[in-house]
Amino acid sequence: MTELLNLSRRKFIIATGATGLTIGVLAACSKKPGEPDYSDMEPNPEVNAWVHIGHDDTVTVRIARSEMGQGTLTGLAQLVAEELECDWAKVTTEYPTPGQNLARDRVWGDFSTGGSSGIRRSHQYVREGAAAARIMLVEAAAKEWGIPVTECTVSKGVVSLKGTKKTLTYGKLASAAAQLAPPFEVTLKDPKDWTIIGQPKLRLDTADKLTGAQVYGSDVKLDGMLTASIRQSPQIGGKVKSFDATAVMSMPGVKNVVQVGDDAVAVVADTWWRANKAVLALPVEWEAGVAFSSAEFETELDDGLTSDDAFTGNKVGDIAPAFANAAKVIEATYNMPFQNHAPMEPMNATAIWTPEKCEVWCPTQNGEAALAAAADAAGLPIEQCDVYKLLLGGGFGRRGMSDYVSQAVKIAKQMPGTPIKLQWSREEDMLHGFFHPTTKAKARGALDADGNLTGLHIRISGQSILAALMPQALANGMDFATFQGLLPSGVDARVEDQTMKYTFDNLLVDHAMRNPPVRPGFWRGVNANQNAIYLECFMDELAHAAGRDPLEFRLAHLKDSPNSQAVLKAVAEKSGWGSDDGKSRGLCNFYSFGSYTAACAEVTVVDDGSLKIDRIVAATDPGYAVNPQQVEAQVQGSFVYGLSAMLYGEITFENGVAQQKNFDTFNSMRISEMPKVETLVMPSGGFWGGVGEPTIAVAAPAVLNAIFAATGKRVRQLPIKDQNLRDA
Incomplete structure (x- = not known):
């Protein structure tokens, strides 16, 4: 399966506009004893819309698809590393934001993750992008040495000159490669030549999960943050008729009581337990919904x-x-x-709203849908909003919906400038699923x-x-x-x-x-x-x-x-x-x-x-x-x-x-x-x-x-x- 693609610069940019992944830069990482110090150096620019490489040769793969335990993050990184011919030991990942995607004419394309499509509907363009980057890096080395690219070989992020001991690492070539035009032809590797794809590589997200370093939506902490617990109409189609905020405002830690849309109320407090205790005690009168059996x-x-x-x-x-x-x-x-989906991590999102900007941190299976929901709830142009995706504590299709994102923004909008984390209880998560x-x-x-x-x-x-x-x-x-x-x-x-x-x-x-x-x-x-x-x-x-x-x-x-x-x-x-x-x-x-x-x-x-x-x-x-x-x-x-x-x-x-x-x-x-x-x-x-x-x-x-x-x-x-x- 060797594929030869004729790509003009324009066609390459258009093709990347349908993508779900790019590779991003990590300009500097934690310095180990004896390693060079790159902290005072300018970060390498993009090689192309796909590849960023740090001075220390670290390759950071930017993944637009969502990771919820299914392994897409590692699988897509393997696809990129294979065609890029980089060192797998130096590969890491990060999420671009849907706001960045919008600002760059959707260069990362579709952010949705569902239907077991994370790899099968991304494999082509992520491999093409990585192959193009490899070609540009090798070309940069050839120019440095003043020889044809056919005299160069590449392995594990190191370009070598045939018959000599001359080598250049990707980190040293990245800036020069970024100045080159994208290739017009990209040949993908034949599967028989794969060395990373098809191999049981250890997952890239495992270590942080084992050490507790992994941050899920429920773990988000921002300076000055308050926490909200929500209570929605238990009956299908029910609405809020009235509620008595004064009955709970004197409870410990309670900062505010707000209505959320026409079917929910929320209590904002200094801790979630206090917020949840208060929202359960809040007197609410509901308008009847549908008596479905x-x-x-x-x-x-x-x-x-x-x-x-x-x-x-x-x-x-x-x-x-x-x-x-x-x-x-x-x-x-x-x-x-x-x-019911019943993921182990109930629905949650953290939002900050000001008249100028709205930002949301949340686990989502569809970053672009979450961004659209945030902008709509914020009442701001979408260009003034952004969503920072986090790994999901379970999705299974439920987090393809963005109702909880809208709610978090609506609460935050009533407390401008204050970070608000909305955390659903397990009972709310069970009652109000799709x-x-x-x-x-x-x-x-x-x-x-x-x-x-x-x-x-x-x-x-x-x-x-x-x-x-x-x-x-x-x-x-x-x-x-x-x-x-x-x-x-x-x-x-x-x-x-x-x-x-x-x-x-x-x-x-x-x-x-x-x-x-x-x-x-x-x-x-x-x-x-x-x-x-x-x-x-x-x-x-x-x-x-x-x-x-x-x-x-x-x-x-x-x-x-x-x-x-x-x-x-x-x-x-x-x-x-x-x-x-x-x-x-x-x-x-x-x-x-x-x-x-x-x-x-x-x-x-x-x-x-x-x-x-x-x-x-x-x-x-x-x-x-x-x-x-x-x-x-x-x-x-x-x-x-x-x-x-x-x-x-x-x-x-x-x-x-x-x-x-x-x-x-x-x-x-x-x-x-x-x-x-x-x-x-x-x-x-x-x-x-x-x-x-x-x-x-x-x-x-x-x-x-x-x-x-x-x-x-x-x-x-x-x-x-x-x-x-x-x-x-």
């Missing part, structure tokens, strides 16, 4: 399973004659309840007399996330995102990474949109999670009804997807599928976010009905694995959340209020419950897939199918905590 909404979901008002997401052949002529028809109904929507699916399969699947219909009933958050993205009213992993290939380039890899003669997948008043959000893999359950659990049911081995049955319908076959065969072989060892196993195969994934779970269900997930073998083919160690960690981590949702995850609403307010009622797996996870990283090359979200989808279906193998009972309604596994 998730239990009553089940009726609407059930109606959608049989209604005629459905959008067609995938259609092959004609299912009607297939069902009319079927020897056997199999039918099953599945569900997925509402889910919830993964609840859906149901009715699956029907037609089998002929020989057990061949002649027709498949999957009807999804439930909420559209795009209809609520991005209606402009709907296609004639249809939400393509609802069909993640179930779409046909070639329909829309935006969703080509979410296509179904099974081949069926007659297929219909459709969606009856049923939108409750609950605000929806993109949650950890989004619709791929439940769609994998709907498809893969039903494929298992069909295989057993047809008297076929579930592995063989799946492979027969994956004839056009060798990558899917490869990962499925790999987990089957590694797990001992088909062996007579008394273990209960279940399979799952799914394609989403551009990656091929599969899993085989082993479970034990004891006499009292309790479940033990013993082992999961998982395989993933993301095309290229930038850091295999991180890929393995991502698989393991994604299983924690995929299995937690399957076992415990459920948000219910009564009278418009979420009933689960903390981890005692919205549980997560404990270490003792976690199965042994064996990960097979199988990069086949030629494409760039995601890692964090694709694998979360295969854990639950594999376990649910293994439960059937153990008990003969199908679990179709989640979470499992509400099911009786004892009665087979």
Whole structure:
């Protein structure tokens, strides 16, 4: 994969305008004994929009994507270091701000991080930028020596003159390189020549996390800072009618009581605990909102399973004659309840507002959206605002929204010049999320007399996330995102990474949109999670009804997807599928976010009905694995959340209020419950897939199918905590 790019100076600048990363300068670092002192030297200028190099050869990679534990920060740095040919031991990172991005005509481009896109939608331009910088540095050395660039070699940030002992480091060349024009041709390295990409490099953010030096949003401290705790209407759509500030103003540490928008109040105090105690004691009268009940909404979901008002997401052949002529028809109904993101770090942001400027420090998955929200709340031109991104203590899609940023600015605006840190309580974080929507699916399969699947219909009933958050993205009213992993290939380039890899003669997948008043959000893999359950659990049911081995049955319908076959065969072989060892196993195969994934779970269900997930073998083919160690960690981590949702995850609403307010009622797996996870990283090359979200989808279906193998009972309604596994 050697790519030759013809780039004029103008085209190069335009290309960099679509970027998510640049490399920035660290002019001086902590001086060690015996090292040169660069403190009195002018910092090196930019080599180009991508590369800054300090006099001490330190390369600082500026990353516009957000780091929330998924490893994007380290992965993108590896991509840059590979093409730059710098010393990995001297690589560090920092965030540019969305304000800087705006001032430089969006040179870093899109700041959004979601959909497992941090690397797969950044790899091209970050490598091109690094390769261009390398060429300019080598050219600067050639000019210094008065020789052709072909006489130069480069390794680990040092340019050497062939046949001599002459060398120049990047730090000494950076100023001269910055004066050169960008190259017109950039050749990217062939993957076979990679020495940093594809290697299990240690994460760049680990050391600070271990020492406690890492600063998250909750850790921000500014001179003169006060802290705010917020209380929002507990009922969906409720508003503030009135409140009595005098009742709490005399409480210890309280500095102010303010209304925030039309649906919240906040107390500002010298510590968060005092602010939170006061806001909970604050007398507030609320205007009623929507008396929504998730239990009553089940009726609407059930109606959608049989209604005629459905959008067609995938259609092959004609299912009607297939069902009319079927020897056997199999039918099953599945569900997925509402889910909360519940990151370990609740929402927070720190803001300073003056009539001239507004600044915000916050963890965000979308720096540009946070900047726009801050400017709107501040009532200032966006050029007079900026957002300083911090590492996230969990995101999972929740921090792609900027409601908490707006609130922090609105509070700070009422106390000009005073830094205000808004910190949500855990209860507020649980009550006021952007919830993964609840859906149901009715699956029907037609089998002929020989057990061949002649027709498949999957009807999804439930909420559209795009209809609520991005209606402009709907296609004639249809939400393509609802069909993640179930779409046909070639329909829309935006969703080509979410296509179904099974081949069926007659297929219909459709969606009856049923939108409750609950605000929806993109949650950890989004619709791929439940769609994998709907498809893969039903494929298992069909295989057993047809008297076929579930592995063989799946492979027969994956004839056009060798990558899917490869990962499925790999987990089957590694797990001992088909062996007579008394273990209960279940399979799952799914394609989403551009990656091929599969899993085989082993479970034990004891006499009292309790479940033990013993082992999961998982395989993933993301095309290229930038850091295999991180890929393995991502698989393991994604299983924690995929299995937690399957076992415990459920948000219910009564009278418009979420009933689960903390981890005692919205549980997560404990270490003792976690199965042994064996990960097979199988990069086949030629494409760039995601890692964090694709694998979360295969854990639950594999376990649910293994439960059937153990008990003969199908679990179709989640979470499992509400099911009786004892009665087979």
